[in-house]
Amino acid sequence: MKVVKRDGREVAYDKQKIVIAISKANKDTDTKPEMTDIDIAYAADKVEAALFELSHDPGIEEIQELVETQLMKMQMIETAKRYTRYRNDRARDRRENTTDAKIMSLIAGQNREMAEENANKSTILASTQRDYIAGIVSRDITNRKMLPRHISTAHDNAVLHFHDADYFIEPIANCCLLDIGNMLDNGLVMNEKLVESPKSFQVACTVLTQIIACVASNQYGGQSADLRHLGKYLRLSYYKYIKKIRETEPELDEASVVKLAEMLTTTELKSGVQTIQYQINTLMTTNGQSPFVTLFLNLQKDDPYIKENAAIIREVLSQRLEGIKNEEGVYITPAFPKLVYVLDEHNNLTGGEYDYLTRLAAKCTAKRMYPDYISAKKMRENYQGNVFSPMGCRSFLAPWKDENGEYKFEGRFNQGVVSINLPQIGIICSRMEGTQDEKMARFWEMLDERLELCYEALMLRHEQLRKVISDNSPIHWQYGAVARLPKGASIEPLLYGGYSSISLGYIGLYELTLLMTGVSHTDPKGTEFALKVMKHLRAKCDQWKAETNIGFALYGTPAESLCYRFAKIDCEKYGSIPGVTDKGWYTNSYHVCPTEHITAFDKLRFENQFQPISSGGCISYVEIPNMQHNIEAIEEMIKFIYNNIQYAEFNTKSDYCKVCGFDGEIVLDDDDEWVCPVCGNRDRRMMNVVRRTCGYLGEKFWNKGKTREIKSRVLHVSE
Known part of the structure; x- marks a missing residue:
């Protein structure tokens, strides 16, 4: 038997190391040791017997847990406590060093x-x-x-994940839904300089990108902006050109004036949208990356500027379809901004006035993956008749009304996320001795125990934000991105009443279901269990919200790196488990396992039942081949989205080899290294590879687990 070390190395098993560890814990006391040498030998023998019953080589953590369990069975309580304390101290020492x-x-x-x-x-x-x-x-x-030691230990042991710990000491929040209309209409201050309300579309676009950069540098999550607020400024530009032409070209008739003004306005429209695209992709925020930003493309039928906003959306889609040039001057797929396009009665490809925009969106999706799609029909069913943007890639707010009884979504934010490792609970409980009913009973007990840890960790985030004052980020709290508080004011009132959300994340519903029921959650037996788990998580969030007046929400964690971290730690602790830890990654949120063969329509239909439960954050995807030659099929799936699921996206491949000029799919070889299928180029610096990482696209490559997950994805539409 081999033992898997924390760094992945395999070494020969040695029972004497178990004896030595127990002996040290036994002697570490000022009183008489609790165990005799015979007791220690017996404990080591029992642990060894349990190890040899395993069907895999154990990890260090797994052996240590067996030791703790055996000591407790023998009623060696004090020795067990000292052993656990020593184990936690060693873990902390390893981390500090x-x-x-x-x-x-x-x-x-x-x-x-x-x-x-x-x-x-x-x-x-x-x-x-x-x-x-x-x-x-x-x-x-x-x-x-x-962090309290038990929370830090829970994070280290992958019981939960305390997200963005690298920003926890700073007075900043997670993601937000920008109140762009407020900021553009009423002006703002950046770097202590007044920015007045723009008088043209071009200036409005420039100010928008400055706001996005400033906000990104003062928070750690994503942000979203509804572009419908720009329609007003496009009309201002048009009127400005009408006035200027009349003044400078008095001999022109009215029709000529209008035609020339329209031409100039169109030129400014293209220039303004290009400003947004280039600025977002070239700006570098203080956290060393382009801003994680989503542009919300939503035509509202009662919008007085709907004509202008339709033109803006068309230009945004057209420029995204074209792409953005890389250093060789070749058009490639940019990762940002993320585009979210709203499907409604007037553009759902059933003869609506704005169907032409949706057809353009379908072409853009086939080439560039964006836009993603929100069904206004389904969203209204889930959010009290409202349609609004996610914050960043997938975080949704709960409906909230202001003092006038009006729904408000823009100018709100998220306090932070803590995610629970569902598969780990399944691993522990499925391996217990006893009947299936006993294992299931223990599962629900352990789930609640760990949910309480998550609650405690989330409250730490909340308490940290209670210390924040508006001066910490004026762009957020004083100048309209979220609020317009006085200088020195506390942001604490914004943390209550559901104005902001705080999220319980989760990962690996598929793996948990497989462990506890023996089948995928797409199997009717598995579906029943999976829905029960999801409803239980949601009920906990609702309970905490009622008890605290804080906006707890259930959130499908994006898990860009977490899908690997949880699986890696669990593999080290519990060994390689087929279909669970052996893959090197866990499945995102409630999603169908990426390796499971299922049609696009069946996948979206199945996952739709989880989105209303996971109302604090959700998104579903389908994996498609190159469909630029079959846009009609994309359009059929878009129509299906409108009628069947709130929020969905398409994953395709849009890569470029700088060595040979290949434009297509750069593939992963048997060693999980990227290689051009034409010239064999393996130099990452000489290729552009874009894949759906979570809700966002990624373009700087991925960790080992996410890379394997990307490689394992099966198509949901036949080629």
């Missing part, structure tokens, strides 16, 4: 884990290194000084 090493390896370009942590960050850049170095130190202080 790695801070310097992480920083130095990052600077030397040798920290592959950090290089692949975020698919939109390049750790070779000085600006990114600066953010990561600050993050390493911040995470270390958070773990040692700010």
